[in-house]
Amino acid sequence: MGVRLPPLFFLCIALACSERAEVRGQVLLTIDTDLPVEPGGIAVATVDTLRVDVYAPGANDPRETRELAIGQRATWPLSLGVVGAARVRLRVFAARWSSIADTPALGRERVPRPEVTVDRLIDFAGGSREVRRLRVLLTGDCMGRAADLVRGRTCEGAQRLDQAASDELPADDGSPTRAGTWAALEPLPCASPDDPERPCIAGGFDVLGDVTLVGVQSELEQPLPLRPVVVSPFRMDRVEYTVGRYRALIRSGYVLRGAAPRRADASETGLAYCTFRGNNDPTADTLPLNCVAYATAQELCAAERGRLATEAEWEHAASGRGEGRLFPWGNATPACCTVSLSRAPIVSVARECPPGLAEPVGSHDGQACAAAGGGSGDARGDVSRDGILDLGGSLSEYTADLFRDVRGCALPGVQRDPACTQGTTATLKSADWTAGLSRARVALRASASSRPDSTQGFRCVVPDVP
Numbered sequence: 001m002g003v004r005l006p007p008l009f010f011l012c013i014a015l016a017c018s019e020r021a022e023v024r025g026q027v028l029l030t031i032d033t034d035l036p037v038e039p040g041g042i043a044v045a046t047v048d049t050l051r052v053d054v055y056a057p058g059a060n061d062p063r064e065t066r067e068l069a070i071g072q073r074a075t076w077p078l079s080l081g082v083v084g085a086a087r088v089r090l091r092v093f094a095a096r097w098s099s100i101a102d103t104p105a106l107g108r109e110r111v112p113r114p115e116v117t118v119d120r121l122i123d124f125a126g127g128s129r130e131v132r133r134l135r136v137l138l139t140g141d142c143m144g145r146a147a148d149l150v151r152g153r154t155c156e157g158a159q160r161l162d163q164a165a166s167d168e169l170p171a172d173d174g175s176p177t178r179a180g181t182w183a184a185l186e187p188l189p190c191a192s193p194d195d196p197e198r199p200c201i202a203g204g205f206d207v208l209g210d211v212t213l214v215g216v217q218s219e220l221e222q223p224l225p226l227r228p229v230v231v232s233p234f235r236m237d238r239v240e241y242t243v244g245r246y247r248a249l250i251r252s253g254y255v256l257r258g259a260a261p262r263r264a265d266a267s268e269t270g271l272a273y274c275t276f277r278g279n280n281d282p283t284a285d286t287l288p289l290n291c292v293a294y295a296t297a298q299e300l301c302a303a304e305r306g307r308l309a310t311e312a313e314w315e316h317a318a319s320g321r322g323e324g325r326l327f328p329w330g331n332a333t334p335a336c337c338t339v340s341l342s343r344a345p346i347v348s349v350a351r352e353c354p355p356g357l358a359e360p361v362g363s364h365d366g367q368a369c370a371a372a373g374g375g376s377g378d379a380r381g382d383v384s385r386d387g388i389l390d391l392g393g394s395l396s397e398y399t400a401d402l403f404r405d406v407r408g409c410a411l412p413g414v415q416r417d418p419a420c421t422q423g424t425t426a427t428l429k430s431a432d433w434t435a436g437l438s439r440a441r442v443a444l445r446a447s448a449s450s451r452p453d454s455t456q457g458f459r460c461v462v463p464d465v466p
Helices: 243-251 294-302 311-318 367-371
Strands: 009-012 026-033 049-055 064-069 078-083 086-093 099-103 107-111 118-124 132-138 204-208 227-231 234-236 396-402 426-429 460-463
Touching: 026 086, 026 118, 049 078, 078 086, 086 132, 118 132, 204 311, 227 311, 234 311, 294 396, 294 460, 311 396, 311 426
Parallel strands: 026 132
Antiparallel strands: 009 078, 026 078, 049 064, 049 086, 086 118, 099 107, 204 227, 234 460, 396 426
16 A cells, blocks of 8 residues: 555564564564465465554554555465554455445555455553564454454454454464465365266355446345355256156156146246146156246255255355356356357347247257357356356256345355345346346346246255265
């Protein structure tokens, strides 16, 4: 930020403070983190910026601010020297998720998003005439838990989420950095047997949402705030639930308790392009099953000892399990060969691809783009990191979550296996075959219609049981 530091406050990188700086009544604070600070591994957990705000005792505005780029492991741990009574606020975050705002005190400054920032407050009483060497860990366990400047409260760790900022810090033991060692960074592999039709989605840390989608859709559909989560491992259907799969279940003797899938009915809104043609008609077996009620989708998954994915599970699988992909296949802009989208048969509807209807599941596995010459990284098709097909298009998919503004269901801090149970309709993920290509973005979300619809379908997941 280029702010000049006063004589009573100095900052040194990688313990580079000179002995001449060690004066009486001084605290030499070693700052470390257990979050990753270099590219590689779980991209959405990587931090690259440290902001230091120094307050005079009792002040509400910082007297000094310094922002540092800290994206190299070799620079950690950092060292901070403080003389006399002061309040220090340390925030470590990823610059890509911050914004620039005008503030009365500092002018234009970077504003980190609190939901994905580790925020630590420390009060130094002063008065001591000795040099103390202390250590503080900025741990991922405190991500999303903003410091309370008014009450002087701060998060210290998983078991100490709301502690006094004046709590005594441990002495610096001179140990090397713990960068990248946060326990939540460890992948959680599946323990159940391999199943090619239901690939394993390894669990672990992820961040839901997308800061670049602000204003793209209605306020309720905004994928913000960002939500740090830890997801347990599970297995997900490789393709959407098909007409053939439903017919096979019924032919096996299963008695459906809920409403049967609707058949095509041009006279009723949303049912003109239903794929189910009857229990004895196999001609649509490879098509995804649509025009099915939410409760029926839940029942059909339960009939195979499965369930619908939560929104967190779905987005974790589609975004590459911590890679932060914009689309299930990566970050390349979609083309018509990439994904089953923008195929509305109605002339009055704007579309980007040739008109058509719902396609057989897995139609965009990359072969179409390869045949067309690929280019722009599209040759993979609508295939996720784990080989899941059609997460970007085909049908919008029911999730287990009920639809609500995410701010209404998002709790502070890193949540484990979250699910929203407040709402009247289901949350949809993925885009349907009539939607524009831009709707393939992983973080987009929508509310399901209250009735069966030809644009809505589902796939099942099963818990990871050894």
